[in-house]
Amino acid sequence: MDKLRLMTPGPTMVPPQVLAAMAGPMHHHRTAEHRRIFREVTDQLRYVFGTSGDCLVITGSGTAAMEAAIVGVGGPGNKALVFDGGKFGRRWAKVCAVYGIAHVVCELEWGTGAKAAMVEEHLRRDPAIDTVIVTHSETSTAAVSDLEGIAAVTRSRGAVLVVDGITSVGALPVKMDEWGVDVAVTGSQKALMTPPGLGIVAVSPRAWERIESFSSTSLYLCLKAYRKALATDDSPYTPAITLMMGLRAALELIRAEGIERVWSRTACLARATRAAVQAMNLRVFARDPADSLTAVMVPEGFDETALRRRLRERFGIVVAGGQDQLKGRVFRVNHMGYVDEVDALGLIGALELVLAEMRHAFPPGAGLAAAVESLAGA
């Protein structure tokens, strides 16, 4: 028997209700049926993002959605501050470069997040900066930024805040309207428990003012076209109908559980996992660890690829390796979406068995004991 357990930080496991919803008969998107699906999806997305603003659904990856957001707010007269603390932050700086958007890059030590004071300092030093691009949870390092604090600064300074929430929205607390986040982006395949293929961009009225003030330099990724179509519960281009059907089912699950409970479940799993790996004499990579995923360091000289292969072959568990400079140095475990205490304990148990086989030294049972203790206290 090969029972696959996808524990990567996206794509994440898809609930059977979502798989079933996607296998229904194909319908056409310019019909009342689809408009109803579309309306339900966008309503539920507002709940998840904590906003009464527009939630636009783009057929594409999370990168497509972030590109649309950045190009949308990055006009000829604007200047952006981009935080680069990993593979994804780096990508958003690249988007600015490709489109010729004026920007400065603030490099973060990998494993740390952006802080409010850094934003404050940059805005003070360079008054031309009117846009801040921050990755809430950096998927490559599993580090979190202080989104609430940063939003307080950008709001008071009048800068537009664009947030990569790809591994945060629906997993970590994000309260767009309450905190004053202007644009937030996510993808379907993370906390939203749907297969990859949809990028979502939530836009505040303040961000729309900026976006509407200049001509777009992209057609497919022009947010204005999505906004116009939204008025009639429609998409400007043919949407990924099955994924929309799946997303509706997934959002119903989130609504039924309640978003605060989803956040606290995710945080509990993250805490238990961090406690467990430390009890197994492994280290958590991030100094500012995100609760949506954990990057676990392997000891110097340890064969990280063999560890993942054994987890896959013996237990059907798939975790992610490191990216770029972290390749071979960390593996990454998901806490977002359709994952619960039993899944987390199963992974830790399997890790114990594989690490023991690979002669990594730690007290047998210590990981599971630490995890159980953490979960019991939660």
Next chain:
Amino acid sequence: MDKLRLMTPGPTMVPPQVLAAMAGPMHHHRTAEHRRIFREVTDQLRYVFGTSGDCLVITGSGTAAMEAAIVGVGGPGNKALVFDGGKFGRRWAKVCAVYGIAHVVCELEWGTGAKAAMVEEHLRRDPAIDTVIVTHSETSTAAVSDLEGIAAVTRSRGAVLVVDGITSVGALPVKMDEWGVDVAVTGSQKALMTPPGLGIVAVSPRAWERIESFSSTSLYLCLKAYRKALATDDSPYTPAITLMMGLRAALELIRAEGIERVWSRTACLARATRAAVQAMNLRVFARDPADSLTAVMVPEGFDETALRRRLRERFGIVVAGGQDQLKGRVFRVNHMGYVDEVDALGLIGALELVLAEMRHAFPPGAGLAAAVESLAGA
């Protein structure tokens, strides 16, 4: 019972084998499993496009894929000739405008296709034109262009030919390498019998020379990134995994039937449908009708919306209305993909019943008789 019969020219009906393939357990895309799927999909796409060149799969609509193609070949020194004979041809001119790509538009009468002589004439008159953008089958008017003849001209003149094959590839004969087509584009939701969400761009070596010669002005839609990832059977950004699983199943069905037989089946259904509607005293809109779909004109003053509503409510049949200036004047019927003689006859029978109810004058049974005669002769 509400048995839905999707007869729109995209999205088209999805075979149960494809729906089942998409409902399998979610896997990760940076794994050997996914690379195998990826490789099989791109190999089968080469067969369908008639090319030994690269077939790139972009998560996005057909518009995203065409935008990537146009931006890919439209460098600072290039000039394009764009044929505009409907809603989609017009859109490709708009892409040129948004990206500042030098271009001239050749307007076609709606319902007619581009001809080789027109291309010849434009290239002769304006030697700066080095790129030709043509819509093989214009979905809004159901008209076909002479792709083979046009390719012969662009090949001999050294111009790069970019083809919107969204409602042609996999339905009408397209032989990229044999004819000399440089770039051809399609979407998953037409002849490829897969839900919407994937755009495909096939690129010849000659087109790559052009594309590689300048910097891209888009990140997500930069074909170079997809080419680089293709070398390891990978995507630059998270792919729409379930749709790839579905597309693999659909391409296996096409391979098993044989692409020439798919083309001739499609042509037979188109001929039978045209014969039937004419026998029912209706007219086919296009003067150069494509075999992938048919646009049927309704008589002056006839309520086209009511006709579609009756087809939907009484028979579960969904056909498409007209777009832009053809709204209310035509309805459009699909012949691509998972549709056979029984489906076509069923639609014609339902049309007879509804037209009679709506007091349109025609000899009862004439549509079905004409269709049967056409199919018998095929």
